[in-house]
Amino acid sequence: MSDDVATFDYALPSLGADMDVGRIVEWRVAVGDAVSRGDVMAVVETEKSDIDIEIWHDGVVEEFLVDLEEEIPVGTPIVRLTGRGPAEHEPAVPPASPPEPTSPTGASPSPPPAASLVETPARPASAPTARVRSSPRARHLAGERGIDLAGVVGTGPDGAVIAADLDTVAGEAPAPPDRMRSVIAARMERSNREIPHYHLALDVDLTRLDRWLAERNEAAPIAERILPAAAFVRAVALAAATHPELNGHWIEDRLVPATEVNVAMAVSLRRGGLMTPKVEHADRRSVAEIMAELRQHVTAARTGSLKASWMTGATITVTNLGDHGADLVHGVISPPEVALVGIGRPTERPWAVDGSVVVRRIVTVTLAADHRATDGASGSRFLRAMADLLEHPEEL
Amino acid sequence: MTEELDALVRRALTEVAPELAPELDDLDPNVDLWRELELDSMDHLSVMTRLSEATGRDIPERDYPKLRSLHAICEYLA
Numbered sequence: 001m002s003d004d005v006a007t008f009d010y011a012l013p014s015l016g017a018d019m020d021v022g023r024i025v026e027w028r029v030a031v032g033d034a035v036s037r038g039d040v041m042a043v044v045e046t047e048k049s050d051i052d053i054e055i056w057h058d059g060v061v062e063e064f065l066v067d068l069e070e071e072i073p074v075g076t077p078i079v080r081l082t083g084r085g086p087a088e089h090e091p092a093v094p095p096a097s098p099p100e101p102t103s104p105t106g107a108s109p110s111p112p113p114a115a116s117l118v119e120t121p122a123r124p125a126s127a128p129t130a131r132v133r134s135s136p137r138a139r140h141l142a143g144e145r146g147i148d149l150a151g152v153v154g155t156g157p158d159g160a161v162i163a164a165d166l167d168t169v170a171g172e173a174p175a176p177p178d179r180m181r182s183v184i185a186a187r188m189e190r191s192n193r194e195i196p197h198y199h200l201a202l203d204v205d206l207t208r209l210d211r212w213l214a215e216r217n218e219a220a221p222i223a224e225r226i227l228p229a230a231a232f233v234r235a236v237a238l239a240a241a242t243h244p245e246l247n248g249h250w251i252e253d254r255l256v257p258a259t260e261v262n263v264a265m266a267v268s269l270r271r272g273g274l275m276t277p278k279v280e281h282a283d284r285r286s287v288a289e290i291m292a293e294l295r296q297h298v299t300a301a302r303t304g305s306l307k308a309s310w311m312t313g314a315t316i317t318v319t320n321l322g323d324h325g326a327d328l329v330h331g332v333i334s335p336p337e338v339a340l341v342g343i344g345r346p347t348e349r350p351w352a353v354d355g356s357v358v359v360r361r362i363v364t365v366t367l368a369a370d371h372r373a374t375d376g377a378s379g380s381r382f383l384r385a386m387a388d389l390l391e392h393p394e395e396l
Numbered sequence: 397m398t399e400e401l402d403a404l405v406r407r408a409l410t411e412v413a414p415e416l417a418p419e420l421d422d423l424d425p426n427v428d429l430w431r432e433l434e435l436d437s438m439d440h441l442s443v444m445t446r447l448s449e450a451t452g453r454d455i456p457e458r459d460y461p462k463l464r465s466l467h468a469i470c471e472y473l474a
Binding site for chain 1: 413414415416417431434436437438441442444445448454455456457458
């Protein structure tokens, strides 16, 4: 590797295949700062949340190339740096993203990385000029209602202005168009239009997993306790690693198996919609490490502080309905991925064991898979492998 | 004392789920708040972690089933 010091520009990354433009709302570095790979450079505002974008190589910040709040196309250089340049460390994005048939060709020089389940398009021009700590929802509503956030008393974390705070100043408010809903609609429409889904289901006995987790958690401080969700992600990751035909992307009429296992986990947002941050290399991480990351992701998704690197590069997605959910889910795949695993609500059910009926806690695990890429036999083997791991948790 | 605990639990809930602040004001202290507020297991763990840190008490998993309502949580912590 050369030691040549060069000037290079860092461009606004795409945070989803449908994202054409973005808006920097905060710089997290200053001119003259030395930055290293992984440092958060700036906060980009999208319709759904603020996302921290990270630098992928070392350097020194020379100059900001765009103004705060300015709407800029994806691929626009935003920061000039000096350093050894970007060649050595490119972000771990998935293989080339497929062309987006429904949208005009973007002007970005390289294809944007594939998005997680739901993309994050830029907001319409409605951002207030003053930067006040606030939730994305509050900013969106404030823009629509013409409210200056600087004049609103915030009751959220650290005094952040949240949507409810606006009601104290707003009079009659028009119903806001739900942009996130339309993004999800476009995404799911594409999935159902392009992907011939097949669906499989398998009931899994959670007795041993419950016991295994209870024993670990009994001895662990509360902050280190592990939820079943982490074990599910780990089981999906291990099964995906041994079934590469379900871990990858459908690109230009063929399956491109991924070289990594990055499991995206759908996180529903209380104000509606969902985000799908990924657990990178989940097949090489312990259940405890996955749990720590899931905690971080859920908090970030719900407070609007997701990092861009979490939002791209997923190779398979999991949706976990949780304790208040339905018994099973027939999922819709997030293109260009080729499989989505659904975890239903665990329930106590009559269960036959050695010729007797006993009561066991059972969960129905489902697979939605792309029939262009695989057939039911492959999908069944995948689900069976996952079930075996969950029923023998010591192998997780 | 109970009022302090009530405020503590409400604060933990608000920190974990800021959007629910308005609903918390009207919350019946005797209902299953996790179901009522649609809080998932991750929210539950976050709230329990905050309560444990604030009170210095361990809250073992086996006690979770007892901790369903605002009232029950306050009694437990008292």
